Amino acid sequence: MVAAGALGLVVWPLFFREAPLYYQVMGMACLYGTLALAWNVFALTGAVSLGHAAFFGLGAYGSALLDHYWHWSPLLTIPLGALLGAAYGASWGLFFKRLRGVYLGLASLAALEIPKVIADNWDSLTYGSLGMVGLSSLPTLELGQWQVTLGADLRAQYYLLLAVMVLAALIHKCGMESRWGWALRAMRENETAAAIIGIKVNRSRAQALLLSSYLTGICGALYVHILGLIEPALVFNLHISALPLVMSIFGGRGRFYGPVLGAMVLYPLDQLVFQPWLPLGHAAIFGLVIVLTILFFPQGIAAWIPKPRKYA
Amino acid sequence: MLAVQHLRVSYQGRPVLADVNFTLRRHQISAFAGAAGAGKTTILKALAGLLRPVAGKILFEGEAIEGLPAWEVVKRGIVYVPEGMRIFPQMTVVENLEVGAYLKREGIPARLDLVFSIFPELQEKVRLPAGVLSGGQQRMVTLARGLMAAPRLLLLDEPFMGLSPKLVKRFCDSFRDLRQTGITLLIAGQYVFRVLNVAEVAHLVEHGQITLSGSGPELLRDRHLKEILFPTGDRPPTGDKIG
Amino acid sequence: MDTEAPKICLELRQISKSYREQQVLKEISFTLKEREILGIIGPNGAGKTTLFNIINGLVRPNRGTIFFQGQETTHWSSSSLSRMGMARTFQVPQIFPEMSVMENVLMGFRFGPEEGPTPAEAGDQAGELLEMVELADKAATAARELSLAEQHLLEVGRALATRPSLLLIDEIAAGCSPRTVQRLAELMAAWRNRGLTLLITDHLLNLTLPVSDRLLALDQGEIIAAGIPREVIRHPEVVAAYLGTRP
Numbered sequence: 001m002v003a004a005g006a007l008g009l010v011v012w013p014l015f016f017r018e019a020p021l022y023y024q025v026m027g028m029a030c031l032y033g034t035l036a037l038a039w040n041v042f043a044l045t046g047a048v049s050l051g052h053a054a055f056f057g058l059g060a061y062g063s064a065l066l067d068h069y070w071h072w073s074p075l076l077t078i079p080l081g082a083l084l085g086a087a088y089g090a091s092w093g094l095f096f097k098r099l100r101g102v103y104l105g106l107a108s109l110a111a112l113e114i115p116k117v118i119a120d121n122w123d124s125l126t127y128g129s130l131g132m133v134g135l136s137s138l139p140t141l142e143l144g145q146w147q148v149t150l151g152a153d154l155r156a157q158y159y160l161l162l163a164v165m166v167l168a169a170l171i172h173k174c175g176m177e178s179r180w181g182w183a184l185r186a187m188r189e190n191e192t193a194a195a196i197i198g199i200k201v202n203r204s205r206a207q208a209l210l211l212s213s214y215l216t217g218i219c220g221a222l223y224v225h226i227l228g229l230i231e232p233a234l235v236f237n238l239h240i241s242a243l244p245l246v247m248s249i250f251g252g253r254g255r256f257y258g259p260v261l262g263a264m265v266l267y268p269l270d271q272l273v274f275q276p277w278l279p280l281g282h283a284a285i286f287g288l289v290i291v292l293t294i295l296f297f298p299q300g301i302a303a304w305i306p307k308p309r310k311y312a
Numbered sequence: 313m314l315a316v317q318h319l320r321v322s323y324q325g326r327p328v329l330a331d332v333n334f335t336l337r338r339h340q341i342s343a344f345a346g347a348a349g350a351g352k353t354t355i356l357k358a359l360a361g362l363l364r365p366v367a368g369k370i371l372f373e374g375e376a377i378e379g380l381p382a383w384e385v386v387k388r389g390i391v392y393v394p395e396g397m398r399i400f401p402q403m404t405v406v407e408n409l410e411v412g413a414y415l416k417r418e419g420i421p422a423r424l425d426l427v428f429s430i431f432p433e434l435q436e437k438v439r440l441p442a443g444v445l446s447g448g449q450q451r452m453v454t455l456a457r458g459l460m461a462a463p464r465l466l467l468l469d470e471p472f473m474g475l476s477p478k479l480v481k482r483f484c485d486s487f488r489d490l491r492q493t494g495i496t497l498l499i500a501g502q503y504v505f506r507v508l509n510v511a512e513v514a515h516l517v518e519h520g521q522i523t524l525s526g527s528g529p530e531l532l533r534d535r536h537l538k539e540i541l542f543p544t545g546d547r548p549p550t551g552d553k554i555g
Numbered sequence: 556m557d558t559e560a561p562k563i564c565l566e567l568r569q570i571s572k573s574y575r576e577q578q579v580l581k582e583i584s585f586t587l588k589e590r591e592i593l594g595i596i597g598p599n600g601a602g603k604t605t606l607f608n609i610i611n612g613l614v615r616p617n618r619g620t621i622f623f624q625g626q627e628t629t630h631w632s633s634s635s636l637s638r639m640g641m642a643r644t645f646q647v648p649q650i651f652p653e654m655s656v657m658e659n660v661l662m663g664f665r666f667g668p669e670e671g672p673t674p675a676e677a678g679d680q681a682g683e684l685l686e687m688v689e690l691a692d693k694a695a696t697a698a699r700e701l702s703l704a705e706q707h708l709l710e711v712g713r714a715l716a717t718r719p720s721l722l723l724i725d726e727i728a729a730g731c732s733p734r735t736v737q738r739l740a741e742l743m744a745a746w747r748n749r750g751l752t753l754l755i756t757d758h759l760l761n762l763t764l765p766v767s768d769r770l771l772a773l774d775q776g777e778i779i780a781a782g783i784p785r786e787v788i789r790h791p792e793v794v795a796a797y798l799g800t801r802p
Contacts, residue, residue, distance in 0.1 A: 196643055198634050198666040198717060201634060349702065395703075446600045446603075447604065447726065452599070476597070477758070477760065477799060478797055478798055479598070502732055
C-alpha cells in the first residue's frame with residue numbers, strides 16, 4: 001500500500017498539467033512532511049520538543065546570510081546553513097542532557113526565543129526585524145541538454161521537495177527499524193532498562209537530536225529560498241514548532257510514513273479548505289485536530305492502513 | 313459482619329470469580345490462601361468497590377454494598393491495602409499517612425501513635441519524601457496508611473511481601489493488638505502461613521472459587537493446600553526456618 | 556582452568572555513600588570470586604539496593620573503589636558495565652512495556668557485549684531462554700500485561716541474554732509462587748555451574764539461604780556479619796536486627 005501511495009505522489013502531476021496552485025501547495029506539503037519527519041526523529045527518543053522552529057530558523061538564516069553576503073549558490077548554502085541548526089541542536093544535547101518529559105518540552109520552548117531575539121536585534125548582520133529580501137531562488141540545474149529551473153518551475157520544485165521528503169522518510173525509517181532505531185525505542189520505553197543492557201543512551205539521544213536539528217535546518221533553508229525572503233517572525237514561529245507535532249500525531253507515529261501522511265492530508269486541507277472558510281482562525285483547526293486525534297484515534301490515521309504481517 | 317453470596321466477577325469478558333460464598337464475623341482474623349492468579353485479589357477488589365461484580369451480593373453490616381464506588385466503601389469502614397508499594401513519592405512519610413485519614417479526620421494523632429508503635433522505623437523517617445525510602449519501607453508506609461483510615465474491616469493483600477523476617481513477625485504479632493482496637497482483618501496472599509496459624513477462619517481459593525474452608529490451623533494440616541502452597545516439603549517457608 | 560586460586564570477579568573497597576546528612580553505606584568492603592553466589596541480607600533500609608545501584612553504575616559512591624574483572628569501574632556508567640558483562644534485575648522490574656516478551660529478550664541479545672549472536676542465532680537462543688524461564692507461551696504478549704512474577708522472570712531472561720559474567724538479582728521473589736521460587740533456586744545453581752557469578756538479595760530466605768555460598772548481613776549501612784549461611788543466620792546481631800527470633 002505504501003508503494004501505491006508513493007507512486008501516486010510521483011505520478012499525479014501528469015494529470016494536472018497546468019495547475020501551479022496545486023504544485024505549490026503539494027510542494028509545501030512535502031516540505032512540511034519533511035519537517036514532520038525531522039521532528040519525529042528526535043521524538044523517537046521519547047522527547048517532545050516544542051522548540052524545533054529554532055533549528056528551522058537557524059538553518060534559514062544560515063543559508064540566507066551565506067547567500068546575501070557571499071552569494072553562494074543555494075546548492076551550497078542550504079546544506080551549510082542547516083549546520084547552524086545542527087550546532088544549536090548540539091548545544092541542546094549539552095545543556096538539556098538531564099531533562100526529560102515536560103521539563104524538556106518547556107526548555108525547548110524557551111530555547112526557541114534565544115535565536116529569535118538574536119536575529120531580531122543583531123541589525124548589522126541580519127537586518128533585524130526587517131529581514132532580508134531578494135534571496136536567490138533555487139538554482140537552475142543543467143544536465144546536458146536538460147534544463148530545470150527549480151526557482152521558477154513549480155512542478156520541478158515539487159519534485160525536488162518530494163525527493164527531499166522521500167530521503168527524510170528513509171532516514172526516519174532507519175530511525176525506526178535499524179539497530180539504532182531499536183536503541184531509540186528502548187530509551188523511549190524505559191531509559192533505565194536501556195542503559196543496563198548496554199545501550200549508550202546519551203550518545204544515541206544526541207545523535208537523534210543532531211540528525212533532527214540538521215534536517216529541520218534544511219527545511220528552513222529551503223523554505224526561505226523558495227519564498228525569497230526571510231524575517232525572524234516568519235521562521236522562528238511557534239506555528240512551525242507546533243505543526244510537525246500535530247502532523248506526526250495525526251498521521252501516526254507507529255509507521256515510518258506516518259508524519260508524511262499527516263502532512264499530506266492536513267496541509268492541503270488547511271490551505272485549500274480551511275483557509276478560505278476561516279481566513280482568520282484557520283490555524284486553530286490544528287488544535288481541534290490534535291484534540292480529536294488523541295480522543296478518537298491516538299495511533300493516528302496510519303493505524304487504519306493494514307500492516308503487512310511480519311514475524312517479529 | 314460481612315456476608316458474600318454467590319459473587320461472580322468477570323474481567324474483560326473473562327470470568328474470574330465464580331460463585332464465591334463466605335461470611336466474616338466481627339473481630340475475626342480471616343485468611344484467603346491460594347496460588348497466584350487464583351482470584352484472591354479479585355475478591356478483595358470486589359469488596360473494596362474497585363470491581364463491579366457481574367452477579368452476587370456483598371452485605372456489610374446488613375447493607376448491600378456491591379457496586380458502590382470505592383470511596384463509599386471506605387466511608388463505611390472497609391479499607392483495602394493493595395499489593396506492592398503504592399505510595400505518593402513526592403509527599404513526606406507523615407503526609408502519606410495523613411492522606412490515609414482523608415475521610416475520617418478525627419483522632420489522627422492517636423492513629424499515628426498506633427502506626428508508629430507497629431512500625432517504629434517510620435518515625436525517624438517521618439519528614440523524608442516517601443520516594444527515597446527503600447522498597448520494604450515503602451511497603452510499611454502503604455500498610456500504615458491503610459491503618460490511618462480507621463478501618464473496621466481491613467483488607468490486606470500479600471502484606472508481608474518485601475518485609476524482613478523480623479518485621480513480618482512484628483506485624484503479625486500486632487494483628488492481635490489491632491483486633492483489640494476493634495478492627496476485623498482479612499488477609500489474602502500466597503505467603504500467609506503465619507496468619508493461618510492465628511486465623512479463626514481461612515479459605516483456600518483456586519481458579520476463582522473457594523475450595524476449602526475451616527480454621528487456619530485446620531487448613532495448614534490439609535495436604536492439598538500444602539501441595540499448592542509449599543511444594544518444597546513439609547515445612548512452610550517462613551523467615552526463621554532454614555528449609 | 557586453575558581451580559586452586561579462582562579469580563576475583565568483583566571487589567569493593569571502602570564504599571561509602573551519604574544522602575543529605577544520612578550515611579547510607581559505611582565503608583563496605585568485600586570480594587566476590589568467580590562462580591560464587593553471594594547473598595546479601597538485612598533489614599529494610601539497610602542499604603542493599605543502594606549497594607546494588609552503586610556496583611551497577613546507577614549511583615556514584617562518595618568514597619571507595621570498585622573493581623570488576625580486575626578493572627577499576629567505580630565511576631563507570633551502567634551501560635559500559637553492561638557491555639563489560641554485568642547484568643542486573645530490579646525490585647520493580649524494568650522491562651520495555653510496549654515490546655513483546657520475545658522482543659524484550661531479543662533486545663538483550665542485540666545490545667550486550669560486542670560479539671553477539673547473529674539475528675538467526677539470537678532467535679533460537681531467545682526461544683531457549685524463554686523456555687528456561689517458562690515464558691515461552693507468552694512470547695508475543697506485551698510486557699506490561701504480565702504479572703509481577705512473570706515480569707521478574709522476563710527481566711532475568713533479558714539479563715541473561717546480554718551474556719553476563721556477573722548477575723545482580725534484587726528481590727526477584729516478590730510476587731512469585733513458592734513453586735517458581737524453587738525453580739529460581741534451581742536455575743541459579745545451574746547458571747553458576749555454567750560459569751556465572753551471582754550476587755543476590757532477597758527477603759525470602761527460602762531462596763537466599765539454600766542458594767548462597769556465602770552470606771553478607773547488612774544493617775544501617777554496615778556489614779554486621781559475613782560467612783557461610785548457617786553461621787551468619789545464628790549471629791546474634793543478625794538475629795536481633797533482621798530475624799527477630801532464633802532459628
